[in-house]
Amino acid sequence: LQRLRGDNYDISGEIPTATSKVDYDLNIDPGNMDEDYIPSSVAPPTLPEEPKPSLRTFISERATRRAFLCAFVLMAAQQLTGINAVNYYSTSIFIDSGVSHGNAIYYTVLTSLFQVILTFFVIPCVDRFGRKVLQLSGMLFMGFVAYTLAFSFYTHLHILSVFSVVLFVSAFSMGPGAVPWLVSAELFSDASRSVGMSMAASLNWIFNGLVGLTTPILISNLHPPFVFAMFASFNLIFAVFIAILVPETKNKTTDQIQLILQSQ
Numbered sequence: 001l002q003r004l005r006g007d008n009y010d011i012s013g014e015i016p017t018a019t020s021k022v023d024y025d026l027n028i029d030p031g032n033m034d035e036d037y038i039p040s041s042v043a044p045p046t047l048p049e050e051p052k053p054s055l056r057t058f059i060s061e062r063a064t065r066r067a068f069l070c071a072f073v074l075m076a077a078q079q080l081t082g083i084n085a086v087n088y089y090s091t092s093i094f095i096d097s098g099v100s101h102g103n104a105i106y107y108t109v110l111t112s113l114f115q116v117i118l119t120f121f122v123i124p125c126v127d128r129f130g131r132k133v134l135q136l137s138g139m140l141f142m143g144f145v146a147y148t149l150a151f152s153f154y155t156h157l158h159i160l161s162v163f164s165v166v167l168f169v170s171a172f173s174m175g176p177g178a179v180p181w182l183v184s185a186e187l188f189s190d191a192s193r194s195v196g197m198s199m200a201a202s203l204n205w206i207f208n209g210l211v212g213l214t215t216p217i218l219i220s221n222l223h224p225p226f227v228f229a230m231f232a233s234f235n236l237i238f239a240v241f242i243a244i245l246v247p248e249t250k251n252k253t254t255d256q257i258q259l260i261l262q263s264q
Contacts, residue, residue: 006127006251063261064196067187070246070261071200074135074180077238079207081142082231083172085215086165087112092216096224097152097161107162115169122173130250131183134175136239141171143235150225150232180204186249189258 002011086093090111094104125134149164188196218227247260 009251061192063258064189064192066261066264067184067189067192068196068199070187071180071184071196072203073238073241073245074184075200075204076207077139077234077242078176078180079204079211080231080234080238081139081172081176082146082211082228082234083142083169083176084208084211085227085231086168088212089215089219090165092219093149093165093224094158094161096219098156098158099162107165111165111169114166115173118170118173119177122175122178126179126182127250130248131175131179131186132242132246132248132250135179135183135246136175136243138171138173138175138177138179139235139239139242141174142168142176143232143239145171146228146232146235150228153223153225153228183246183249186252186254187247187257187261189254 002009005011090108091104094107095101099107122134145164145167149161149168152158152161152164184200185193185197215227218230245264247257247264249257252260
């Protein structure tokens with residue numbers, strides 16, 4: 001439990017509840033009793049029944065409305081960073097920047113592999129540096145790299161375009177890839193989490209589809225540099241919104257997060 005909560009978190013208040021729950025479970029099935037187990041003297045916990053999730057909760061509770069607003073911004077930001085415009089059409093991007101067709105496919109596979117590998121290195125950083133720090137630093141870096149990618153189309157430097165795409169997906173893996181899902185789940189209370197995350201996931205896929213469908217249309221009707229400059233601007237704009245709206249959830253319980261949202 002200490003490892004899950006972090007070194008700076010005091011777990012002494014949770015130990016009695018956890019041990020009493022074990023006692024309760026063992027009393028139900030005596031066959032599970034270990035001969036070396038010493039029962040605690042705490043009575044089995046009586047937890048209040050959570051209200052059933054409903055759409056009315058999103059209207060009546062201020063904390064839930066704020067949680068949904070934050071989740072909406074996070075999910076929209078994840079897709080409007082332009083990551084799937086790069087993932088879906090990276091081969092075409094490389095070709096348009098002057099890379100040969102064979103090398104474009106090779107660079108696409110290499111970029112995707114690099115994105116997956118980097119994600120594993122970022123996992124331990126979520127609790128060490130905080131969700132908000134990773135999210136904002138990743139989006140700001142993506143915005144800068146997206147401008148560099150737009151510039152590479154003017155210069156026709158395919159090396160610059162390849163390097164920019166690799167940095168772009170690396171910045172996405174730093175935070176904007178996983179943090180929105182983690183933070184959105186942490187923002188909702190236990191009663192509203194199922195409905196809230198269902199709505200947040202639906203919004204994520206809606207924006208995913210919009211980006212995937214509109215990117216080739218925008219590229220064919222506008223110059224590619226303008227398209228990626230647009231995505232760069234989205235990164236910077238959403239970074240400001242997230243910095244203002246979304247609270248840091250690192251080392252905070254659900255009740256603490258709900259109090260923060262209620263006071264905003």
